Amino acid sequence: MESFAYLTTFNWVGILLSLFLAFAWLWSKNNNSKSSPPGPLGLPIIGTLHLLGDLPPRAMRKLSQKYGPIMKLRIGRVPVVVVSTPEAAELFLKTNDKIISSKPTAQVSKYMSYGSKGIVSTEYGPYWRNIRKLCTVHLLSVSKIDSFRPTREEEVRHLIKDLREAAKSREVVDIGKKLGLAVEEMTYRMIFGDHRKHITESFKFKPCVQESLKLAGAFNFADFLPFIGIFDPQGMTRRWKIVSKLMDEFLEKIIDEYEQNPTEQEEHHGGFIDILLSLMKSNNTQENKLDKTEVKANALEILAAGIDTSAISVEWVFSELLRHPQVMEKVQEELTNVIGLDQLVEETDLAKLNYLNMVIKESMRIHPINGIMWRKSIEDMTINNFYIPKGTWICINIHAINRDPVAWPENPEEFHPERFVNTDIDFRGHDMQLLPFGSGRRKCAGMELGLRTVQLVLAQLVHCFNWELPDGLSPADVDMKEVYGLTITRATPLLVRPTYRLRVHNS
Numbered sequence: 030m031e032s033f034a035y036l037t038t039f040n041w042v043g044i045l046l047s048l049f050l051a052f053a054w055l056w057s058k059n060n061n062s063k064s065s066p067p068g069p070l071g072l073p074i075i076g077t078l079h080l081l082g083d084l085p086p087r088a089m090r091k092l093s094q095k096y097g098p099i100m101k102l103r104i105g106r107v108p109v110v111v112v113s114t115p116e117a118a119e120l121f122l123k124t125n126d127k128i129i130s131s132k133p134t135a136q137v138s139k140y141m142s143y144g145s146k147g148i149v150s151t152e153y154g155p156y157w158r159n160i161r162k163l164c165t166v167h168l169l170s171v172s173k174i175d176s177f178r179p180t181r182e183e184e185v186r187h188l189i190k191d192l193r194e195a196a197k198s199r200e201v202v203d204i205g206k207k208l209g210l211a212v213e214e215m216t217y218r219m220i221f222g223d224h225r226k227h228i229t230e231s232f233k234f235k236p237c238v239q240e241s242l243k244l245a246g247a248f249n250f251a252d253f254l255p256f257i258g259i260f261d262p263q264g265m266t267r268r269w270k271i272v273s274k275l276m277d278e279f280l281e282k283i284i285d286e287y288e289q290n291p292t293e294q295e296e297h298h299g300g301f302i303d304i305l306l307s308l309m310k311s312n313n314t315q316e317n318k319l320d321k322t323e324v325k326a327n328a329l330e331i332l333a334a335g336i337d338t339s340a341i342s343v344e345w346v347f348s349e350l351l352r353h354p355q356v357m358e359k360v361q362e363e364l365t366n367v368i369g370l371d372q373l374v375e376e377t378d379l380a381k382l383n384y385l386n387m388v389i390k391e392s393m394r395i396h397p398i399n400g401i402m403w404r405k406s407i408e409d410m411t412i413n414n415f416y417i418p419k420g421t422w423i424c425i426n427i428h429a430i431n432r433d434p435v436a437w438p439e440n441p442e443e444f445h446p447e448r449f450v451n452t453d454i455d456f457r458g459h460d461m462q463l464l465p466f467g468s469g470r471r472k473c474a475g476m477e478l479g480l481r482t483v484q485l486v487l488a489q490l491v492h493c494f495n496w497e498l499p500d501g502l503s504p505a506d507v508d509m510k511e512v513y514g515l516t517i518t519r520a521t522p523l524l525v526r527p528t529y530r531l532r533v534h535n536s
């Protein structure tokens with residue numbers, strides 16, 4: 030200590046202060062490189078759940094305007110990172126796509142997906158890669174989608190016939206309901222082929238599917254506060270058990286039928302489920318083989334992914350067309366020029382309808398039916414200096430991204446299809462400012478089918494009919510309120526009166 034005797038008290042204070050500042054700097058530097066994204070403080074137990082309201086994508090967007098494009102919430106016990114701009118989405122969905130390619134486990138996957146055995150809910154890994162490949166090659170390839178063209182066209186013809194009847198009697202129709210039924214029937218036919226006959230016989234399959242979609246879309250407290258799950262406070266477990274048992278009985282019946290005569294079933298039934306079943310029976314390598322539970326889980330998940338999505342997307346486009354009569358007129362003009370008034374639109378015409386396709390893009394930009402996309406990180410990662418530990422739920426806020434004011438400088442809240450003139454911005458997952466089908470490894474596997482259905486149904490509706498709002502309502506009166514569930518739907522029915530406008534009368 031002798032050697033330090035020359036130091037005065039003043040010197041000692043100076044040295045200690047410098048050391049303290051150096052430590053503080055090092056600590057903050059270290060902490061900064063490992064800090065969590067910013068976000069609002071949560072309450073005990075529920076965390077930030079109370080801040081999400083009835084429309085979480087909108088509430089999260091508002092919060093992100095305060096806390097930034099990468100924000101942390103704690104919903105119940107679950108840490109969630111919310112991504113809200115195209116630049117941030119690029120960091121997650123392009124740079125780190127593999128790390129966030131897993132899915133959170135929710136109660137829905139226990140009941141509807143036989144414990145996350147389906148393509149939509151299963152964790153990222155060899156099983157998901159295998160089933161995704163099988164779906165892409167055998168179920169949802171362009172040639173397979175083409176092979177179901179007569180089914181789609183037949184169902185659309187039924188819809189048009191039904192609407193012509195309504196037009197004759199000047200009836201007001203709930204167009205969303207009619208669209209929903211037509212697309213539902215198309216989807217059942219594609220998935221179950223001739224097995225569909227059992228749906229109308231003894232099994233109450235359709236109401237069960239509707240109930241399970243409702244349950245899957247409801248906010249389930251047990252997903253975020255697992256300890257309350259055993260008390261089943263919302264009665265969801267009880268309802269899930271009932272519907273999943275009934276749906277399982279139906280699927281077992283189909284599998285029995287198949288097992289009794291596999292070759293005949295493949296030749297005559299021809300639905301997605303027969304392809305899945307043939308993969309169960311085939312002499313494929315173990316890797317490509319599906320077991321019975323996997324067949325059932327995938328059939329139900331593909332049904333759930335496809336059944337409402339296209340119809341709801343058409344309903345939103347249709348709502349925008351009713352609010353913007355000049356856009357409706359322009360679409361009709363294009364259809365008249367390209368197709369004429371003496372024949373119906375066919376699928377092969379769809380690529381020629383440039384303006385209609387811009388209208389669909391614009392509607393999907395402001396009304397992405399999945400306002401939020403959920404992923405889960407499978408490794409620790411650091412993005413923009415934010416440390417995000419393995420197991421964090423990642424919430425890609427498509428609603429916020431698709432309306433980002435930097436990416437969409439001209440009135441991002443407005444419906445304006447002309448914004449796509451002379452741009453090649455596309456919604457297939459490469460352009461981060463427009464993500465209605467998601468992006469990266471887990472992007473929508475049924476995009477081509479969904480898009481084809483939306484284009485065909487919409488083109489037919491606008492080509493065949495003029496549309497009038499009832500009770501003297503004006504376009505500005507069309508209610509655009511949303512309800513958030515498994516998908517974002519209209520809050521009120523869309524009521525309209527059709528008038529037939531074509532010269533063909535034997536469609």
Ligand code: HEM
Pocket residue numbers: 148149150161330331332334335336338339342398399402403464465466467468469470471472473474475476478479480483
């Ligand atoms: C307009 C209609 C549709 C829209 C807007 C839509 C949108 C989406 C979105 C946003 C995702 C999540 C993507 C992600 O996490 O990155 C998704 C996933 C998926 N969709 Fe679609 N979808 C539509 C139609 C369909 C149809 C008709 C089918 C099949 C019949 C289908 C099958 C799937 C499947 C299997 C997945 C899960 C993919 C995976 O996790 O690997 N979708 N869809």
